Amino acid sequence: MENRVLSGMRPTGQLHLGHYHGVLKNWLTLQNEYDSYFFVADWHAFTTHYSDKIDLESNVTEMVVDWLAAGINPNTSTIFVQSKVPEHAELHLLLSMITPLPWLERVPSYKDQQEKLRTKDLGTYGFLGYPLLQSADILIYKAGLVPVGEDQVAHIELTREVARRFNHVYGREADFEEKAEVAITKMGKKQAKSYRSLRKTYQETGDIEALNKAQALLKEQQNITLGDRERLLGYIEGIGRIILTEPESLLTKASKMPGLDGQKMSKSYGNTISLRDTKAEIETKIRRMPTDPARIKLTDAGDPKKCPVWQLHEIYSDEQTCDWVKDSCIHAKIGCVECKQPVIDSIQTELLPIQERIATYQSDPKLISQIIHEGSEKARSIAQETMAEVREVMGITY
Incomplete structure (x- = not known):
């Protein structure tokens, strides 16, 4: 979904001005322009704080309160909690089966964070694999855009590589071409003819404009299923059915919010002003x-x-x-x-x-619980649709 944006925060402590100027203000703009999904990444908190005594329940609730107070609108944005959508963990597990270990070891933040957090024992799979859990967070919603700073671009590139590998391994159904041809006939004669012409042009000349027009044509189709649409998207490029969408980085301006000591404002440096x-x-x-x-x-x-x-x-x-x-x-x-x-x-x-x-x-904890519940239910319904496709192509439907 090109118009879908996904972003999250770890509930490891109070939000401060760095979060407000560096992340939340950007979310306020995005929620009016995109189909926005914002989640509390509570599982991610364990990647570096697994042995710390964090009041996670309170942190999760208070983080959502701060988001709402900053202006995040639950009527236009989907606010949810990661652990309330267990499909994230299922997709993470399945992706870990096909992801080469060196892909995770070469993520720049892996060694950087180990160096910065030397007092913690980070020799765990959870820490090594957290970029893959991030990939699952993104891919399960087929988010087209992920707002990140320059230091996170490598994580999005990993997500793209994982999606590409998954689609390559599982997107080639035995009867893929037959199913694609049947799907074309469902588009109607005029649209089918246009699709075939654009596909031929792209495959013969590599014309990117023809590719873009064919993709736009498919998005407008109302009489084909989501599976057929993704199958035909892959058929244009000859790569098979696209199950997981490769996201793009939506670069955000680096936060200029300095801490009380002139360094970047961060809980790790103890130099913050809390909201x-x-x-x-x-x-x-x-x-x-x-x-x-x-x-x-x-x-x-x-x-x-x-x-x-x-x-x-x-x-x-x-x-x-x-x-x-x-x-x-x-x-x-x-x-x-x-x-x-x-x-x-x-x-x-x-x-x-x-x-x-x-x-x-x-003063209204029931409202907060309701917002989290409704947002998580909406997010889970989308995650379940993606997992149904993933299980189908992997043969886990028995």
């Missing part, structure tokens, strides 16, 4: 932020480029305030405490309406 921090907590955290080390005394000139607080001004302050900060810092006209105040005010103002909505949703 639920009180006004007093926000003020205390910003007040304690390090500044340009050259500014020891009020009269010492500073350089905004060497100050983590300046990075927050670039996000939260208007042009006039930024000009004031630069001039006042370079010429030692104000102290660092005064410089930090506009950032404190802006973050408090941004989080106030979100926190008010959080309180409203927290």
Whole structure:
């Protein structure tokens, strides 16, 4: 489904401004443009936190509350929990049977994360295989687009390779061509003729435009089954029936949200401002932020480029305030405490309406349970359709 987007988050702790600016704001845009599926990846939490005492039930619920408070609309987006759709695990298991081990070992994040999280024992299959579980998450919904940052593109490429391998191994039915020809006749004479012409052109000349037109023609067909449509999509390229759809990366802008120490905001670095921090907590955290080390005394000139607080001004302050900060810092006209105040005010103002909505949703736990249940049921119905196809081509229908 080219118009279907899928994305998820692990419920390993409180959401912070990095999540809000780096992920949730993007979701708010996507939910108005695509058939959007957003899920709480609770199984993925075990890949690195399997021995930690996480209150997973509370984390899952509160994460959904934060999403809703940030503006994710359950009427336009499907919100669900990974573990409530067990078909994810089934597809992951079956994909693991055909996925070469070196494919997983070469995923860049595998060694990177092992290095960053050296205090944890990550010599587990769950950690090695989590990109394949991600692949199952995506492929089971036939999502055409997956919003990712540049560091996650390798995971989507793995997903494409896994889908391609699966389709190659299982997409060639013994009577594939006969079934494809029967499916063509169901399209009607005019459409069938057009399809055959476009298929011939593509196969003889490699004309991409002919391929695109043939694919568009099939999407418009109302009188053929989903299985026939996928069979004919594969028939164009001569690769067999397409069971699992290869997704595309939907590159998102890298979050510019710095942490309290100037590094990327991350729970791992302990440098976050939570979406639920009180006004007093926000003020205390910003007040304690390090500044340009050259500014020891009020009269010492500073350089905004060497100050983590300046990075927050670039996000939260208007042009006039930024000009004031630069001039006042370079010429030692104000102290660092005064410089930090506009950032404190802006973050408090941004989080106030979100926190008010959080309180409203927290007062109605039944509504949250209902949203999760209905979203998970909708997601599962699609996952079950995909698994029925997967079992059929693998011969697991007895």
